[in-house]
Amino acid sequence: MATIQVSVITPDGAVYEGDAELVVVKTVEGELGIKAKHIPLVSPLAVGPARFIKEGKEEQVAVSSGFVEVRPDHVSILAETAERPEQIDTERARKAKERAEQRLASEHVDRKRAEAALQRAITRIDVAKHKGA
Template structure:
């Protein structure tokens, strides 16, 4: 069976670069399963886990937005941030979740609700992935 190269890149570093059998991402239009020889495509991503299948194993990576570029034999995810489960600081993610919830519950005009909602989504994504390892 053929494979494809998956690269996950953030502004700071390359988080992941391996040959894989399949990648599952959550785009703004819905979930997308990517196999080798997929039609070329570029689409924005939601804050959601990226599932990576290699042989009989499955990995999950926390990805916070960005874009996926799909080529015939390569998938590149350009993410705002991305973390492998082993690198997620659970206490930091819990603290971020609590801060975001407090901002959303404050009902004050000086709070940027969209930004707080995004922070809450990022924290929840990280906590979900950390708890699944």
């Protein structure tokens, strides 16, 4: 099956470089699956995992907002933050999840910020499960 080049880049540098038969990202409009020769597009990303599938194996990167730019031969994910599974401190992510849940239980809280923090923590925990996969 044809592959497409993939780059995940943050302000701190490249987090992932490789090729995949299928790239799946979470945009603000929903999930987007991308294969080689996809039509060009740019879309804002939501917090979620970016998934890269090749030869039946899947790699993931936790992405915290940004943009995806698709060209027929390359996908660029320009993210505010991005972490590979082995870069994620699972205990720190669990504590962040607990703090966000506690804030959401409070009456005087910026709900949007707390919900975003909760989603980032859940994404990091889920992607961390792919360590060594």
